[in-house]
Amino acid sequence: MVAFNKTLVAKQVWRVVQNPDSLMARILKARYFKHSDIMEAGLGSNPSFVWRSLLWGRALLSKGLCWRVGTGEKISAKLDPWIPGLSSFRCNNNTLLDGNLKVASFISPNGSWYDSIIRQIFSTPEAEAILDIPLNRRGCTDIRYWHGSSNGKYSVRDGYRLEANSFAPPPSQSSHSLLSWWKVIWQLQEEFEVFATVSWAIWSDLCKLLHAPKLLPVAIDVGWAFSLLGAFRMASESCKMLPMQEQISADSLWKRPNVGQVRLDLDAGWDEANNIFSVGAVIRDSQGLLLGAKAKLVRNRGSIKGAELEAIRFGMDYCVAQQFANVCIFSDSLQAVHAVSKPEEELGSVGALALEIHFMLHEHNFLLIHHMKRSANGVAHLLAHKALIWLSNLDWVSCGFPTWLLKAVEHDLSLTS
Incomplete structure (x- = not known):
C-alpha cells in the first residue's frame, strides 16, 4: 500500500515536470523553487505537508527519469542522467568533466556529436552509448522522460513496478x-x-x-480427457495435410503512386548477433520503375522503432539531395509512423528524431507518411538486408541497378493490378 501511494504522489510530480505552466506548478515554483525546477528543489524552510509529500514521491520518479537530449544546454554532462544506454544513465566518476559542463559542449553546430572529443573524454562503453543517442539536427528543447516506458511517459503501473522491485526480497531456494x-x-x-x-x-x-445433481467418476473423465486430446491431435494433423490456399489481400501488395508522384519505401535491418543496424530507401515512379536505391549502416538507436525512424530520416535526406518532388513516404513500422504523426506523444530518446522528421515533412513539402504491411515492402527490406550482409553502403541512381534488385522490383509489379 505504501508503494502504491508513493507511485500516485510521483504522478503529481510528473505532471508538474510535464506542465510547468500549470497553476499548481506555478504556485509551487513561486514558493519552493524560484530559480530551478521541481526535480532540483530542496526541502526549504517551513515546508508544508503537501510539499514534503511531493518530495517523497519525487524520490521514486528520479529513479526512472532521464534527459532527452535536444540542444543539451540544460543538461549537466557529469551530474545529470542523460545516457540511456547506461544502467545509471550517468557517466561514472569522470574526473575530466566539470559539474558545470553542459552536454551542448559535445554537439556540433550541424546537430551531430563531436565523435573524437567524446571518445577522448569518456570511457569506451560511455562513448558508444552517447553516440547512439539520436539528435535533432534542427535543435529542440531538452526534456525529461520516463525511461521505463516505450513512449517516455510515466504511469502508475510503471512506477509501482519499479518501487516494488526496489523492496523485493532476494529469491529463496524454494x-x-x-x-x-x-x-x-x-x-x-x-x-x-x-x-x-x-x-x-x-x-x-x-x-x-x-450445477448438476450427479458427478461422473473421475477415472471416466480422465479417460475421456485422453480421448479428447487424441481427437484434437488427429484433427490438427489433418489440417496440416490439407493444401493451403494462398490468399493475398490487396493491402499486402505494393501499389504504384499516382501520376506525377514518386514513392519512397523505407525499412531498417538488424543483425541481432552482431548488433548492427542498417537502413534502406527505394524510390519509384508512377510506373513502378526504379529512380534510386540507397542503403547504409547506422548506429544502434536503442530500439527497432529508433532504427525505423532513422530509416525515414535517411530516405527523406536522400530525396532532398536528389531533388525529388511530390514524394509519398511508406514505412512498415506502425510505431514509427505514429511517432512522426504525433511527435508530442513521443517523449523518449527517439522523440527528438521523430520531431525533426515531422518538421521535415512540412519544410520540404513531402506528402503524407503512410504505413504499409511488411509484405508490401520487400524491396526496401532486401536492400537493407544486403547492406547488413556485405557490411557496406549501397547507392544507385537512375541506372546501373543490380540484377537482384531489378528482379525484386519486377516481382512487385507482377502482383500489382
Missing part, C-alpha cells in the same frame, strides 16, 4: 526450485498437453458438482 520445476514442465510439451487436458476435465467435474 522459489528457484519452483522455477526449475516449471521449466521442466514447459519443456515436456506432450506431457504438459496431457496434464492440461486432464486438469481441464477435473475442473469441468467441479463445475458439474456445483
Whole structure:
C-alpha cells in the first residue's frame, strides 16, 4: 500500500515536470523553487505537508527519469542522467568533466556529436552509448522522460513496478526450485498437453458438482480427457495435410503512386548477433520503375522503432539531395509512423528524431507518411538486408541497378493490378 501511494504522489510530480505552466506548478515554483525546477528543489524552510509529500514521491520518479537530449544546454554532462544506454544513465566518476559542463559542449553546430572529443573524454562503453543517442539536427528543447516506458511517459503501473522491485526480497531456494520445476514442465510439451487436458476435465467435474445433481467418476473423465486430446491431435494433423490456399489481400501488395508522384519505401535491418543496424530507401515512379536505391549502416538507436525512424530520416535526406518532388513516404513500422504523426506523444530518446522528421515533412513539402504491411515492402527490406550482409553502403541512381534488385522490383509489379 505504501508503494502504491508513493507511485500516485510521483504522478503529481510528473505532471508538474510535464506542465510547468500549470497553476499548481506555478504556485509551487513561486514558493519552493524560484530559480530551478521541481526535480532540483530542496526541502526549504517551513515546508508544508503537501510539499514534503511531493518530495517523497519525487524520490521514486528520479529513479526512472532521464534527459532527452535536444540542444543539451540544460543538461549537466557529469551530474545529470542523460545516457540511456547506461544502467545509471550517468557517466561514472569522470574526473575530466566539470559539474558545470553542459552536454551542448559535445554537439556540433550541424546537430551531430563531436565523435573524437567524446571518445577522448569518456570511457569506451560511455562513448558508444552517447553516440547512439539520436539528435535533432534542427535543435529542440531538452526534456525529461520516463525511461521505463516505450513512449517516455510515466504511469502508475510503471512506477509501482519499479518501487516494488526496489523492496523485493532476494529469491529463496524454494522459489528457484519452483522455477526449475516449471521449466521442466514447459519443456515436456506432450506431457504438459496431457496434464492440461486432464486438469481441464477435473475442473469441468467441479463445475458439474456445483450445477448438476450427479458427478461422473473421475477415472471416466480422465479417460475421456485422453480421448479428447487424441481427437484434437488427429484433427490438427489433418489440417496440416490439407493444401493451403494462398490468399493475398490487396493491402499486402505494393501499389504504384499516382501520376506525377514518386514513392519512397523505407525499412531498417538488424543483425541481432552482431548488433548492427542498417537502413534502406527505394524510390519509384508512377510506373513502378526504379529512380534510386540507397542503403547504409547506422548506429544502434536503442530500439527497432529508433532504427525505423532513422530509416525515414535517411530516405527523406536522400530525396532532398536528389531533388525529388511530390514524394509519398511508406514505412512498415506502425510505431514509427505514429511517432512522426504525433511527435508530442513521443517523449523518449527517439522523440527528438521523430520531431525533426515531422518538421521535415512540412519544410520540404513531402506528402503524407503512410504505413504499409511488411509484405508490401520487400524491396526496401532486401536492400537493407544486403547492406547488413556485405557490411557496406549501397547507392544507385537512375541506372546501373543490380540484377537482384531489378528482379525484386519486377516481382512487385507482377502482383500489382
